[in-house]
Structures are given as C-alpha cells and as structure tokens.
Amino acid sequence: xxxxxxxxxxxxxxxxxxxxxxxxxxxxxxxxxxxxxxxxxxxxxxxxxxxxxxxxxxxxxxxxxxxxxxxxxxxxxxxxxxxxxxxxxxxxxxxxxxxxxxxxxxxxxxxxxxxxxxxxxxxxxxxxxxxxxxxxxxxxxxxxxxxxxxxxxxxxxxxxxxxxxxxxxxxxxx
Amino acid sequence: xxxxxxxxxxxxxxxxxxxxxxxxxxxxxxxxxxxxxxxxxxxxxxxxxxxxxxxxxxxxxxxxxxxxxxxxxxxxxxxxxxxxxxxxxxxxxxxxxxxxxxxxxxxxxxxxxxxxxxxxxxxxxxxxxxxxxxxxxxxxxxxxxxxxxxxxxxxxxxxxxxxxxxxxxxxxxxxxxxxxxxxxxxxxxxxxxxxxxxxxxxxxxxxxxxxxxxxxxx
Amino acid sequence: xxxxxxxxxxxxxxxxxxxxxxxxxxxxxxxxxxxxxxxxxxxxxxxxxxxxxxxxxxxxxxxxxxxxxxxxxxxxxxxxxxxxxxxxxxxxxxxxxxxxxxxxxxxxxxxxxxxxxxxxxxxxxxxxxxxxxxxxxxxxxxxxxxxxxxxxxxxxxxxxxxxxxxxxxxxxxxxxxxxxxxxxxxxxxxx
Numbered sequence: 001x002x003x004x005x006x007x008x009x010x011x012x013x014x015x016x017x018x019x020x021x022x023x024x025x026x027x028x029x030x031x032x033x034x035x036x037x038x039x040x041x042x043x044x045x046x047x048x049x050x051x052x053x054x055x056x057x058x059x060x061x062x063x064x065x066x067x068x069x070x071x072x073x074x075x076x077x078x079x080x081x082x083x084x085x086x087x088x089x090x091x092x093x094x095x096x097x098x099x100x101x102x103x104x105x106x107x108x109x110x111x112x113x114x115x116x117x118x119x120x121x122x123x124x125x126x127x128x129x130x131x132x133x134x135x136x137x138x139x140x141x142x143x144x145x146x147x148x149x150x151x152x153x154x155x156x157x158x159x160x161x162x163x164x165x166x167x168x169x170x171x172x173x174x
Numbered sequence: 175x176x177x178x179x180x181x182x183x184x185x186x187x188x189x190x191x192x193x194x195x196x197x198x199x200x201x202x203x204x205x206x207x208x209x210x211x212x213x214x215x216x217x218x219x220x221x222x223x224x225x226x227x228x229x230x231x232x233x234x235x236x237x238x239x240x241x242x243x244x245x246x247x248x249x250x251x252x253x254x255x256x257x258x259x260x261x262x263x264x265x266x267x268x269x270x271x272x273x274x275x276x277x278x279x280x281x282x283x284x285x286x287x288x289x290x291x292x293x294x295x296x297x298x299x300x301x302x303x304x305x306x307x308x309x310x311x312x313x314x315x316x317x318x319x320x321x322x323x324x325x326x327x328x329x330x331x332x333x334x335x336x337x338x339x340x341x342x343x344x345x346x347x348x349x350x351x352x353x354x355x356x357x358x359x360x361x362x363x364x365x366x367x368x369x370x371x372x373x374x375x376x377x378x379x380x381x382x383x384x385x386x387x388x389x390x391x392x
Numbered sequence: 393x394x395x396x397x398x399x400x401x402x403x404x405x406x407x408x409x410x411x412x413x414x415x416x417x418x419x420x421x422x423x424x425x426x427x428x429x430x431x432x433x434x435x436x437x438x439x440x441x442x443x444x445x446x447x448x449x450x451x452x453x454x455x456x457x458x459x460x461x462x463x464x465x466x467x468x469x470x471x472x473x474x475x476x477x478x479x480x481x482x483x484x485x486x487x488x489x490x491x492x493x494x495x496x497x498x499x500x501x502x503x504x505x506x507x508x509x510x511x512x513x514x515x516x517x518x519x520x521x522x523x524x525x526x527x528x529x530x531x532x533x534x535x536x537x538x539x540x541x542x543x544x545x546x547x548x549x550x551x552x553x554x555x556x557x558x559x560x561x562x563x564x565x566x567x568x569x570x571x572x573x574x575x576x577x578x579x580x581x582x583x
Contacts, residue, residue, distance in 0.1 A: 355567030
C-alpha cells in the first residue's frame, strides 16, 4: 500500500475514533445542558407569565413565537420576538401577550438607535404605555410617539400593531 | 530522579517559557487576559490539556507512521479540547462563555509543543510529562501576571475585590485590545531584562523573534 | 449588497483579526521580518482562509447541522484545515517556489484560519457572506502583516534597545496599531 494512502487512512481513522469518543462525551453531557437551557427559558417567561410550566416554539410571518402553557397545560399567552426597521437599523424586541389579548410586557433586545434619542424606546416610561393595551385597541391611540424620536417610537408602535394582529389571528383562538 | 524532574519543570518555566522565550500561545494569552480569573482558568486548562495530549500521544507514538504523526496529534488535541469544552458547558458555563473561542484555539496551540517535546526530545514518557508540565506552568505564570496587571490597573479591582480606593482612575485601554498588546510587550521586555541579568540564556539565543524559536524548522 | 460591503469593511479594519481579536499574532511574530515574507504569508493566508471559510460553511450547514453533530465542529474543521493547508502548501511549492521558500509553511496550525472557520458558525452567515468574511479577515491580517514588516525593516536600520528586541517591540508596535484602529475608526461604527 503506498505510503500516501496509508497515511491518509490512519488520519481518517484517527478522526473517526475522535468523533466516536466525542459522541460519547456529548451524550453524557446533553441532558444536563438541555435541562439547564430549558430552565433559563422558563425563567425569562416567568417574568411575563407567572406559573409557566412549559412552552412551544412556533414561527409565523417571519416572527418567532413562544406559546406558553401552565401546569395544567392551559394556554397562558404568547411571547413574540420580532424585528422592525427603526431609524438607523433593525430593532429586535419581544412582546408578551396574555390569553385575553392584552399586552403584558414589551422588551427591546437589540437596537442601534442613537443612545440619547432613539434609545428612548428602551425607557420604562415609553414601554409601560403598552401594558394593558388589548388587541381590540388601536395601539397608536394608546401609546404616544416621543417627539424628537419620532421614527424610532413610531416604528415600535406600528410594529406592535402588526404583531397584535398576527397574535389575534393565530393564537387567541386557543 | 527528583532533581531531574525539578530541572525539567524549571526549564519549562524559564529557559523554555512558551510565552517569553518561544512566543507561542499568544492568541489565547492575549484573548483571555482581561480578568485574572479567566487568565488563571485558561492557564490551568492549557496545562491540563497539554499534559493529557502529550500522554496520549507518547503512548501512541509507536503505532503511527512518521508522516502522519502531526495530523494525528492535531486530531487528538482537537478531541481533547472539545471534551474540555463540553465538560465546561456542564459544570462551569459562565467560564466557558468567557473563554469562548480562545478555548477552542488551544487545540492548535498544543500541537506546537508536541513537535518540540515528543518529536525532538524523544525522552522517556515520564520525563516528557514533566517537561510539558513545566511549559504549562510557564504559560500559566505568564498569563496570570498579564491578567493580574490588566485587571488591577484596568479596573482597579482584583478578582472583583476593590484594591485601590475610589479615587483611582483605571486605565481603560488596558481592558481592551491595544492595552493587551502593549502590556504584553512591556512584560516581554521585562522578562528579557530578567533573563539577561540572571544569565538564564545562552548568548546566541538573544535574537529576533522566530530565530530563537528554532522549533519552527521541521 | 450593502451587507456584503459592510462585512468587508468591518472585518478588514474594525474587527481586525490580529489587532482586535489577537488571532493572527502567532504568524505575525514570525513572518513579518521583511516585506517579501509578509506578502508571501499574506497571499497564502488569503487563499487558505477564503477556502476554509467556504468549506467550513458547507460542512456546517450541509453535514453538521442536519445530522445534529454540532459538537464535532472543532474536530472536523481542524482536519479540513489541515488538509487544505497541505494542499495550499503543495500548490505554492509547485507554482510559486520563491514564495514557498520565503514563507515558513505551517499555515494549518495557525490560530487565525481556525478562528475564521469557527466564527462563520457563530455569526450565522449565508454562503456568500461567509466567503466574503474569510476573504476580508485574511486581507485584514495581511494588511497588518505588511505594515508590520515595513516597520520592522525600518527598525532594523534604526536599532532597537536590547531588551525590546524580538517579540517585545513587535507587540508594542502592534498595540499602537490596535489603538489607532479602535480609537480612530471606532467612532464610525458603534452607536
């Protein structure tokens, strides 16, 4: 057998042995890691939906949705993660809606807006206006655009309106 | 026997210090030295992985054709590093986030040492382990010193405990990339001074980077 | 298109592999002695890194993800890069022998190329983005190498204090480059 080929075979063999070993290690570790990730996700959801026991992931209209269920598998609500073009770049935020179609939380995850101006969308004063807004309301009537940061805040308001429509259509009939 | 082992270890720390003499493993060194704790962890992990790699490889040495030794060693270190990565994910996920990609880069760095220790030296298994232990300790000392300085002067705290009072103005640059380079450069100069002063080198190794590390040549 | 240009710009200058993330420091010390060395190493790295990011992306999305073998990524990437590195070296030895002599060829065992492959995963690139990323990162690396080589040639003439000879001065110079990049260009990018 030519030297070249022999070397290649040893190489590949060693790779396979390594791979098998790693598969073993991974199997051992998998459960613990997955369990921990689940706990972390649930902790985040707990903030908006106390008593959450499990959740299911879904994707609709380009948004990421997490349907939240309680201990008796009753539907508690949904957490939508979506992105919207803001003033300078995309804004990524989360909207939590309970099963009656009322907003129970809004959180901005990522944005590139100017800190002191568009950054107001992160402020509690702005976000709190969304709480309690129902799918039957018109969002722009309940939440005020912040002057000086019109584009950023308008973007969020319009986006929330759209998200609420999707939520109403897809999830509120549970 | 004892003194020979000590000599091996001593050599790894001083004459063959991976950072200050051989200029190796600088990626993980610079990348993880922002905080003392991360630096220490990286150093210890590096030492551990190095020793294990060496052990496994020395055991397998006989059965592997010369041509493919290096690649096989690479596979061994990659497997080992991935194992450490997974173990960290289970027990110390926070530290694993800190170390991030630099942990994985250890796989590449280990290979260099193998070339020197296992190929060139051909020492019996036990002694090569201590060789490598010394090298690992040398690296750990280097990274701990660097990280200590960077954290101390960069944030005014060491391992989270405030050392200087509230009037201390931290040198912000030390926490970021440029500071790391400069701090390490100055540290190297300091190391050079110490080496020269205590004559820990042979005279002809005091030359430019790359020449002193003649292990680059196959 | 905008996104691609942005990637180019960012990874060559702002998130420069060497000066910001410390990835190419290993060969920096070694191959920046003079401009020929640097140019040769740069070219080889550009070739290798672009190829590697391409192959890494392909393997990751077509093999590792579907089969849920994520944990094998380091092992597989290292093997692939070793093979590619060997291939590039052979290529250079046949067609560019002058360069091959100039450059100390142990590209495969370079932090930078592996780092590029790993980052391709972290960043969720599309195929085109991944290739551009590899190209940009290696260009950034080569840029630093070249400038460093120029500086070193000068320094060789002017002389360096004995204690700073070798790695020390290179690191300090690199630190100054890094500072120029982060401070000078940082304002353009971050919000």
